[in-house]
Amino acid sequence: MTSLDRLRGDVQPKNHNARTIAALTANPGCSRRAVMDAAGIDKSRLASYIGFPARFGQSQFAITRGNAFEAQLKANGCAELLRLLREALKLPIEEASYDDLESLEQMDARAARSRQLLTRAASGEEGAGTLFDHPLLRLEVGGRWVYLEPDLVALRTGGKFYVVEIKSFAVIDGQADGTKVSAAATQSAVYVLALRRLLAEAGHDPLLVSHDVVLVCPENFSNRPVATLVDVRKKLSVLERQLSRMARIDAIVESLSPDLTFDLAPDSSGVPQRPASELVDGLGQVDARYSPECLANCELAFFCRHEARGTTASLGKSVREELGGVSSVELALSLASGSASPEPDQEEAAAMLRYAAKLRAEIVS
Amino acid sequence: MTDVLPGVLADLTSHRGVVVDSPPGAGKSTLVVKATKEMVSSGQLPLMIVAQTNEQVDDLISRLITALPPGVVIGRLSAQGYVPTPRVAAHASVTVGSKVADLGPALIVIGTAAKWATLNDGQWPWAIVDEAYQMRSDMLLRIANRFDKALFVGDPGQLDPFSVVESERWNGLTWDPMQSAVAVLLRHNPHLPVHRLPVSWRLPFSAAPVVSQAFYPFTGFSSGTGDGDRRLSLTTASFGGGPVDAAVETAAATGWALYELPNRHTLRTDAEAAAACASLAQRFLERGAVAYSEQAPDGAPVTASRIAIGAAHRDQVAAIRSYLPPSSEITVDTANRLQGREYDVTIVLHPLSGRRDATAFHLESGRLCVLASRHRHACVVVARAGIPELLDAHPSTEPVHLNVPVKFPDGWEANQSIMAHLNGHRVNV
Amino acid sequence: MSALTALARASAVQAGVAQPIATVRHVHLSSRPLVFIPLSLAGEAHAPLAALVGSSVESPQLLVVPQPRNRDQRFGFAATLAEILVSYVDSFCGETETVAVDRGRDVRERYVDAPQILVPNGGGIGFVRLFGRSTRFRRTTGEWAVDPAVPLLGRWLTFFAERAEYPGSSMLVSMTGALGMHWATGQSSVEDANLAALLGWIAPPAGMTGAEAALEAEDPLRWPPAGPATDPTFDNEVLAPAIESGSLSTLEKALRDQLEPTWELMWRGVSLLRALPAGSRVERRWADDRGAFTGYVEYVAEGGFPQAKLDVAVAAAQRLAKLERAQALYDAQRAYDDPLVLAEYRLTGEAFAGSVVASSPDRLDASGKKRVLRPHITVRSDDPVRLGPGVTVVSPARPAQKGRIVSVSGSDVVLELSGGMGRGLTAPPGSVPEVGERLTYTTLTESYQAPAAFPSRDETPWTHGGPPAEYVPDNEDAAEEWS
Numbered sequence A: 001m002t003s004l005d006r007l008r009g010d011v012q013p014k015n016h017n018a019r020t021i022a023a024l025t026a027n028p029g030c031s032r033r034a035v036m037d038a039a040g041i042d043k044s045r046l047a048s049y050i051g052f053p054a055r056f057g058q059s060q061f062a063i064t065r066g067n068a069f070e071a072q073l074k075a076n077g078c079a080e081l082l083r084l085l086r087e088a089l090k091l092p093i094e095e096a097s098y099d100d101l102e103s104l105e106q107m108d109a110r111a112a113r114s115r116q117l118l119t120r121a122a123s124g125e126e127g128a129g130t131l132f133d134h135p136l137l138r139l140e141v142g143g144r145w146v147y148l149e150p151d152l153v154a155l156r157t158g159g160k161f162y163v164v165e166i167k168s169f170a171v172i173d174g175q176a177d178g179t180k181v182s183a184a185a186t187q188s189a190v191y192v193l194a195l196r197r198l199l200a201e202a203g204h205d206p207l208l209v210s211h212d213v214v215l216v217c218p219e220n221f222s223n224r225p226v227a228t229l230v231d232v233r234k235k236l237s238v239l240e241r242q243l244s245r246m247a248r249i250d251a252i253v254e255s256l257s258p259d260l261t262f263d264l265a266p267d268s269s270g271v272p273q274r275p276a277s278e279l280v281d282g283l284g285q286v287d288a289r290y291s292p293e294c295l296a297n298c299e300l301a302f303f304c305r306h307e308a309r310g311t312t313a314s315l316g317k318s319v320r321e322e323l324g325g326v327s328s329v330e331l332a333l334s335l336a337s338g339s340a341s342p343e344p345d346q347e348e349a350a351a352m353l354r355y356a357a358k359l360r361a362e363i364v365s
Numbered sequence B: 001m002t003d004v005l006p007g008v009l010a011d012l013t014s015h016r017g018v019v020v021d022s023p024p025g026a027g028k029s030t031l032v033v034k035a036t037k038e039m040v041s042s043g044q045l046p047l048m049i050v051a052q053t054n055e056q057v058d059d060l061i062s063r064l065i066t067a068l069p070p071g072v073v074i075g076r077l078s079a080q081g082y083v084p085t086p087r088v089a090a091h092a093s094v095t096v097g098s099k100v101a102d103l104g105p106a107l108i109v110i111g112t113a114a115k116w117a118t119l120n121d122g123q124w125p126w127a128i129v130d131e132a133y134q135m136r137s138d139m140l141l142r143i144a145n146r147f148d149k150a151l152f153v154g155d156p157g158q159l160d161p162f163s164v165v166e167s168e169r170w171n172g173l174t175w176d177p178m179q180s181a182v183a184v185l186l187r188h189n190p191h192l193p194v195h196r197l198p199v200s201w202r203l204p205f206s207a208a209p210v211v212s213q214a215f216y217p218f219t220g221f222s223s224g225t226g227d228g229d230r231r232l233s234l235t236t237a238s239f240g241g242g243p244v245d246a247a248v249e250t251a252a253a254t255g256w257a258l259y260e261l262p263n264r265h266t267l268r269t270d271a272e273a274a275a276a277c278a279s280l281a282q283r284f285l286e287r288g289a290v291a292y293s294e295q296a297p298d299g300a301p302v303t304a305s306r307i308a309i310g311a312a313h314r315d316q317v318a319a320i321r322s323y324l325p326p327s328s329e330i331t332v333d334t335a336n337r338l339q340g341r342e343y344d345v346t347i348v349l350h351p352l353s354g355r356r357d358a359t360a361f362h363l364e365s366g367r368l369c370v371l372a373s374r375h376r377h378a379c380v381v382v383a384r385a386g387i388p389e390l391l392d393a394h395p396s397t398e399p400v401h402l403n404v405p406v407k408f409p410d411g412w413e414a415n416q417s418i419m420a421h422l423n424g425h426r427v428n429v
Numbered sequence C: 001m002s003a004l005t006a007l008a009r010a011s012a013v014q015a016g017v018a019q020p021i022a023t024v025r026h027v028h029l030s031s032r033p034l035v036f037i038p039l040s041l042a043g044e045a046h047a048p049l050a051a052l053v054g055s056s057v058e059s060p061q062l063l064v065v066p067q068p069r070n071r072d073q074r075f076g077f078a079a080t081l082a083e084i085l086v087s088y089v090d091s092f093c094g095e096t097e098t099v100a101v102d103r104g105r106d107v108r109e110r111y112v113d114a115p116q117i118l119v120p121n122g123g124g125i126g127f128v129r130l131f132g133r134s135t136r137f138r139r140t141t142g143e144w145a146v147d148p149a150v151p152l153l154g155r156w157l158t159f160f161a162e163r164a165e166y167p168g169s170s171m172l173v174s175m176t177g178a179l180g181m182h183w184a185t186g187q188s189s190v191e192d193a194n195l196a197a198l199l200g201w202i203a204p205p206a207g208m209t210g211a212e213a214a215l216e217a218e219d220p221l222r223w224p225p226a227g228p229a230t231d232p233t234f235d236n237e238v239l240a241p242a243i244e245s246g247s248l249s250t251l252e253k254a255l256r257d258q259l260e261p262t263w264e265l266m267w268r269g270v271s272l273l274r275a276l277p278a279g280s281r282v283e284r285r286w287a288d289d290r291g292a293f294t295g296y297v298e299y300v301a302e303g304g305f306p307q308a309k310l311d312v313a314v315a316a317a318q319r320l321a322k323l324e325r326a327q328a329l330y331d332a333q334r335a336y337d338d339p340l341v342l343a344e345y346r347l348t349g350e351a352f353a354g355s356v357v358a359s360s361p362d363r364l365d366a367s368g369k370k371r372v373l374r375p376h377i378t379v380r381s382d383d384p385v386r387l388g389p390g391v392t393v394v395s396p397a398r399p400a401q402k403g404r405i406v407s408v409s410g411s412d413v414v415l416e417l418s419g420g421m422g423r424g425l426t427a428p429p430g431s432v433p434e435v436g437e438r439l440t441y442t443t444l445t446e447s448y449q450a451p452a453a454f455p456s457r458d459e460t461p462w463t464h465g466g467p468p469a470e471y472v473p474d475n476e477d478a479a480e481e482w483s
């Protein structure tokens, strides 16, 4: 049993997907999250169990709409999608063939078949296909293999592969929500990376996979799809760096107490028996790096926020910075009022805080 | 100098515009002056010249006066109330006026973009736009009807223009007014020829590859001088061998030094770092630094006016200045204002020093690029330890906008690249 | 975020209640604002689901789209909203006043009051913008005809959304934005985007701290989200069955329950803001809003086109220039109106406060052709002075008078004054600050800046793609699907 297995306890590791891998780049400085993710711990379950459930629910309306949009695009052998890609990638019509890889049942079989088809396409064999629907790719994350399922991979003449990402947020007059596009771009970058590694392993040039991905979204207020090319080079470099740091998670894990575990100790019917307080203690042993942005990105956010109460970081990065980097609210205020005397390395912050407090006091009675 | 000028001018006869990208110290001003000279002698006149600041205009005028044949009158278009600087006023071949009509028979008219934008008529067959990457595209929109054809010259690696207004309204539009003039020009006219000046005459052999790799990864440039062509020697002995001396010596020997203060989160105006910047700069003077180069093979003393200290924020500049004697002639300024300047030795307060988080402002590649590319001999970077860790912890969550070309280099990567290089030149305090 | 605001946030944590960061109110508040709380259906491209709207606290009107995916019902919703909003807007097209424009060279009429829409948060403003976009191009005749009020609604919504981008405008205001400008809570700005939590900090219920109130406010069962997005659990457990049931009353009840708490919060916010005294320049900015409103009423009456989908190059540059001027003016005006805002500039060195310790009110400058009155005063600053000689500063107490810094020695700043002293060679009494007077000087200026000149759109230069095609709304716009 590795130390990561021990941390997770006697359950299957939580599977990563492109979204969770993308989320690794949301707060890469947080050891707590890095350890949890590397060990495959179900953060959502853990958070609920200790009384801080995450609120990342999805509305069934959103799910239905997303599925309907994808189904519409892929109906009749991807007819509509093909039309779009022809425009966006200048795909010649005669090469439009279609491989549905989703229909294969078994994961390993699907991955193998995907690899076979994609590498064959890379070597430029005749009739190698143009569209690959839901191919199954693999990527090593923190020492474990993760299966990934891009919506579609398109191959253009001239041998370039393009990852196609279907999203149901709208592109209105050529513009879309920057946060959503960013998330989609990071997820697509995960696929690009996995596909590049697949080709490289098979001895092909990884750069056959384009760093431009095709984002397909509904246009304006309609169901009509529109394709936009998104350059994910920056996302790729961040992702590669983060994945290589994940591989070095051992250093953090080794620094933890050898009997630390987040095992929920379920009984025979699967009901956790572990006292929540032990888990909370355990979480406290792994350094966190909470900021309010976590609320949108991490299942443990409500717990970490609770833990971070009274810190300037919990008020936001810019607040902490403006308070001279002093980490606790109480200390910042005592330095400001002069009731605490600063350590030598706090002198400057203290002087600034006193001055700010004086100005406020002068005006707010 | 590998002469790109004939090609540039030839292209200008067959295209409406030509862009010349110039990395730091690659002879941009020389190119502008030479191009002007050529255009005068081939009769490509009258000529309109656009620069971005009054200082740049005056700099150009004084260089043009010496380069152009006598009798060529230069009209300096300026705002009402502009008092000509002595170097401009002293010349009979320069006329000054706030209207074109007041300039007399000038065949070359030069002014800031802001001044040109106040004109609503007049048409010049030829124009040169200097520092075109510093100009916002809305400014280009306001002046572009004044010329038929233009040569755009500038450094793509420097700071982008900015606005006090935050708006996502124009994201992705090819004419986004917040983008640089060149970005918009090329998006509408993708077939315009783009030339590059391939050699930096400013950056020494020790710096060109580093700056080129970090900030110009796709185009690249090299140094005009070779290994050992530039030398910085210290003529007096060290003051007891502390870290300041060690950093000065490392920089003199290798062209770079990282003066690394202990890791600590500080105010922007970190007193220790500010004081270090000042004493490092002073120490070059105290040690009697002498610069040997192709310009001064027998050595020229590095005087205060040949040293600059650069920082990201104005309050940092004020803090650093407070540690220098009031009479000091050492330049202390922000990256924005150091653009286009050149010194023998520079001291740089790293924009990320002492910070807990990086922001887009601090990561902007142009900022570090300007700071790290002002020197002819040596550059000392002052920073608190911990920058690589800070970069690794930086979340990648900035919004992505559709149809906005990705700008390279990425500040995050450029910073990583520079830190990796500086690691080999570190002096711990 | 300034250090003063950061400190106020820290104080709020300790005090358990939000702290003021303004001494006066910087937004205009109408005596009868139109409160508008829209909800949209998750996953759809900005499909309206419901709204609560009205201009008095007692009479909210509930609008519901029973089948959010039904196009006709959506346009029905738009038509009802149009009726409410357009008649609200029309109710201001009454009394006018005559004002000088173009620096006194001309006059024009301006409505004495104007509409004001209040939405809960930034998402509400986004809804107004996109709902405007999806309705303003519709045709009222022909194949895809909609109720004539619908495209008019679209133009007005777009007008409001564009005003909301304009610094200092109060025509379309988000409540979280307005409150956040005046109070600092003990939580982060991310959390302040939740109206209930924000108000929990500003006015916690008796016996509760702000932190407790905010925590409670995050529970979507007690305080449903203020929209436009709904709570996913509500969608799955209440909304979906209600839509399926086909019973309008069930659906209306469900949606009313989601919206009413926010309605209450909106009006609580209104009273809190009303309790603050208005800054003295608020009325001036509202007059600008009234001018813009009057202009748009005229434009619509003359049959102008709906606003274009995108700004063409010239329009974009012009708009940016306008926004930049407005931003600079707004920053200056807030600082002039409010010593607490001005203090932020003192902290960063862009302003300093002090007492006059020497004054030579009769000093003449004889260096030019004509002698001119240029008094010198020396201000002993309480604040570190980071401005240097040559910089021009103004005191909010004497906005018509400029001071040029002559020298700075230690904390003493010598200023040379011009303006605000009549035309003679002696300064009228009181026009030059006297010894002992306390003043704040800042580099912020509200002085007039001439608007920049731009080419006309037909003269768009080749660098920007040349003149754009004239925009004429077409069938495609009118027919645009709305899934």
Ligand code: SF4
Residues within 6 Å of the ligand: A027, A030, A031, A032, A033, A288, A289, A290, A291, A294, A298, A299, A300, A301, A302, A304
């Ligand atoms: S919520 Fe906690 S565990 Fe998750 S990233 Fe933030 S600090 Fe780390």
